[in-house]
Amino acid sequence: MILPSRCIQSTKKDALYPSYDAIVIGAGIAGLVCGSFLAKAGKKVLIIEQHSIPGGYCTSFKRKGFVFDAAVHHIGGCGKWGIVGRCFKTLGIEMAFYPLDPMDHLIFPDVSIEIPADLDEYILRLQDQFPLEKSNIKNFFQEFIKLYRATFNNEKSQIIDKYKNMTYLDMLDNFFLNDEIKMVLSGQWGYIGLPPAQASAIGMCQMMINYLKDGAFFPVGGTQEFANAIFKKFIDLGGHSMLSCKAEKILCNEKSAHGVALQDGREISAKLVVSNIDAKQTFF
Ligand SMILES: Cc1cc2nc3c(=O)[nH]c(=O)nc-3n(C[C@H](O)[C@H](O)[C@H](O)COP(=O)(O)OP(=O)(O)OC[C@H]3O[C@@H](n4cnc5c(N)ncnc54)[C@H](O)[C@@H]3O)c2cc1C
Structure with missing residues (x-):
């Protein structure tokens, strides 16, 4: 099933909070899963993503009517007892997969x-x-x-x-x-x-x-559907998102991170900052 694109959008500006329990930088699969578990635990969570769609390497794009997966071509652990299967069950995400053999x-x-x-x-x-x-x-x-x-x-x-x-x-x-x-x-x-x-x-x-x-699996509808399904669950759990929005800096005091500065100059505070992006970019 292709999720309608209206599900995949940023939280409206006036609905955003000035401060969050946690900000996750990057809506790759790890950031989406982390954000969803935090939201499920009742935390106020914001995911900031520079791209217009969630998924990171697990995204797809269309050219001349054909869908291309940006990177991922199969995913392990999607069965009932696998890591992905158990994560999806805990979060209540339903997704169909083709087993590959x-x-x-x-x-x-x-x-x-x-x-x-x-x-x-x-x-x-x-x-x-x-x-x-x-x-x-x-x-x-x-x-x-x-x-x-x-x-x-x-x-x-x-x-x-x-x-x-x-x-x-x-x-x-x-x-x-x-x-x-x-x-x-x-x-x-x-x-x-x-x-x-x-x-x-x-x-x-x-x-x-x-x-x-x-086993190895391929998500029905393509890898973007895999990312969209987690993103949608994150939103259903009360999470907020900012797509097409680049985090410029993690705001820190001497001991800890306390927020994120965006490329457009805005600052959003949080008790916890999770970086789901490249470690070198995060630290330097
Ligand atoms: C060519 C290729 C093929 C692969 N094939 C497979 C496969 O078949 N099966 C498999 O299981 N794995 C595969 N992988 C690995 C898999 O894609 C990754 O391990 C996984 O997608 C990484 O997810 P992530 O959430 O850790 O990071 P990423 O997907 O890298 O997500 C990071 C996100 O952070 C965003 N971001 C970065 N900087 C900023 C910023 N300053 N502000 C806001 N957002 C920012 C990025 O836009 C991105 O969306 C492949 C990888 C590649 C490169």
Whole structure:
């Protein structure tokens, strides 16, 4: 379902408060989710977004009748027990998704593999394609799942200590000799933005297991609908928004942030400021 654009607009000027419990800078998915949870907790929240639409990298645009997604092409964790699924359930957001299977098709010069959206099936497929690595594949994924589970535990754990400073390539080297399987198991590194020699083992583990255990999904209507659905819920929960509005500066006293200055010179105060934008821009 395409949400009518009248839902996606700024709060009317005269309805804005002079002061908020929290201001969230940036209506990317993280900012929208954060703002919605704060609003659900009864806080007065304002989200400030420089673009005319919410979503950040999770937006779409139209050209000559075709809809293009700006970045995101599939989302993990949208099932009932996944991170997105649980977030949406808690916030009361209804959204339909197409499950994608296979989720990806990796093609290298000498090897290609379709990645199923199911861990056990992927393990079997890899073992079939790399029979000499059969037991290494089993051991690798056993460790990977242990590491994945440990990251959801707040307690100190040996496995986190072991991998916290390790790159994904170091981890692969500990399990495999064959370069081709290392290449295949690294094929999705683009999703966390760093090659295996620089990516953290824990980061890759989070991303891959999340997809493999809970599947990959595409929101019905496109990625903009995903962002719009959260934005609409935020507004329904009483949140305020300023679209096409750039935050210029976070106002701080010696100890804490107390508001945001906008590019047009206005200042809005808040007890809490959440920056959902690039860390470098935030601090410098
Ligand atoms: C090419 C590409 C493909 C990707 N593919 C996938 C994928 O398939 N699946 C997946 O799960 N992830 C994918 N990702 C990653 C995913 O898009 C991001 O992790 C996620 O969208 C980031 O959300 P965010 O809320 O943290 O930040 P962002 O989306 O970056 O949101 C930040 C927001 O802050 C706003 N902003 C910045 N400065 C200001 C300011 N001064 N004042 C007001 N507003 C400001 C921006 O306009 C933006 O809307 C992809 C990323 C890229 C780049």
